[in-house]
Amino acid sequence: MLITADDRLLFIGDSITDAGRDRTDPTSLGNGYVREIARALHTGGSPGPGPTVINQGVNGHRVYDLESRWTTDVIDQRPTVVTVKIGINDTWRRYDSGLLSPVDEFEACLYRILSHTTRTLAAQLVVITPFLVPVTSDQEAWYEDLSPRTDAVLRAARAHGAQLVRADLLLPHAAEEIGPAALAADGVHPSPHGHELLARAWLTAVGTTA
Structure with a gap:
């Protein structure tokens, strides 16, 4: 897919997407992979303005939170x-709060919001898989919940023709080389290097400016 200056790129998710953005400023992109993607698209393409980039990540959100704000935060942005x-929060809350997000319900919710998008917008979908780079032995147990959830994300994404960014493969592979803490000190939130890897993977999967 070729990204041009006429495109409006919207990113939505949890704290990994939010990355400290100023929610009072609609142009704020945070300090993570969304900002890195915007920077690459504005400096690496043709002369002139790059595409519009919108960050709608919110710390702590699970898939159900996305559904509750999908019309306002996605559809209405065109x-x-x-x-x-x-x-990842759908998994994490099980282990730190006992708050369950059954995989079948999670998948159905994700399917609904992707279907809503394809019915309403002529937009390309991109789905970044959840990932974990365990830094404690306790986090290793999270895969019991996260692995089937990742499979659910893959099924929903493929059913809607989405481009896939396999962060679940990318980040653990990188962690084997430089150590998990160098990519995500808590196993979840990427370091600057981790965000750079996500941005590069998105650009490779999706494309660049004309």
Whole structure:
């Protein structure tokens, strides 16, 4: 897919997408992979303005939170490319709060919001899989919940023709080389290097400016 200056790229998800953005400023992109993608698209393409980039990530959100704000935060923005990164909090809350997000319900919810998008917008979908780079032995147990959830994300994404960014493969592979803490000190939130890897993977999967 070729990204041009006419495109409106919208990113939605949890704190990994939010990355400290100023929610009082609609142009704020945070300090993570969304900002890195915007920077690359504005400096690496043709002369002139790059595409519009919108960050709608919110700390702590699960897939159900995305559904509750989907019309306002996605559909009403009229994006031409929608990138969704969700799932790790649906797993994490099970282990730190006992708050369950059954995989079948999670998948059905994700399916609904992707279907809503394809019915309403002529937008390309991009889905970034949830990932974990365990830094404690306790986090290793999370895969019991996260692995089937990642499979659910893949099924929903493929059913809607979404481009896939396999962060679940990318980040653990990188962690084997430089160590998990160098990519995500808590196993979840990427370091600057981790965000750079996500941005590069998105650009490779999706494309660049004309």
